[in-house]
Amino acid sequence: MDVTALPAVNAILNATAAVLLTLGYILIRRGRIAQHRTVMLTAFATSVLFLVSYLVYHYHQVSYANVGLRRFAGQGPIRQVYFTILLTHTVLAAAVPVLAVITLSRGLSARYDRHRAIARWTLPIWLYVSVTGVIVYFMLYRLY
Numbered sequence: 001m002d003v004t005a006l007p008a009v010n011a012i013l014n015a016t017a018a019v020l021l022t023l024g025y026i027l028i029r030r031g032r033i034a035q036h037r038t039v040m041l042t043a044f045a046t047s048v049l050f051l052v053s054y055l056v057y058h059y060h061q062v063s064y065a066n067v068g069l070r071r072f073a074g075q076g077p078i079r080q081v082y083f084t085i086l087l088t089h090t091v092l093a094a095a096v097p098v099l100a101v102i103t104l105s106r107g108l109s110a111r112y113d114r115h116r117a118i119a120r121w122t123l124p125i126w127l128y129v130s131v132t133g134v135i136v137y138f139m140l141y142r143l144y
Contacts, residue, residue, distance in 0.1 A: 006057035007141050013050035014133035017043050021127050037107065044100055074144040082139050089132040096126050
């Protein structure tokens with residue numbers, strides 16, 4: 001199985017999720033609830049696809065290719081920048097699935113006051129994780 005394209009696919013999925021999240025925010029601010037719902041469900045589906053692809057890639061690399069994780073090749077101050085981004089990305093990424101499911105379930109069950117309360121936390125965290133996922137990809141696979 002050739003999984004070499006999956007890191008690029010993952011970056012595209014993360015970028016797509018970031019665009020959808022931003023669009024969903026704009027739509028709800030304009031009162032377009034039905035469109036907001038559709039876009040946010042699409043963002044969730046995109047993030048689920050990302051997670052599946054990410055897990056397949058890493059499972060394959062460790063289990064079949066025996067190559068383990070890719071190491072960051074940058075040197076000097078950029079190394080600290082990379083690891084700071086990676087650390088915050090990883091910690092917050094662990095929270096996104098839980099936050100997203102809770103936020104979506106509250107919205108879909110019409111508990112809008114509770115939906116809004118958690119969405120104020122979920123959106124910036126999810127957006128940060130999506131954007132930094134693309135940055136990590138470029139730093140790891142394209143720049144160094």
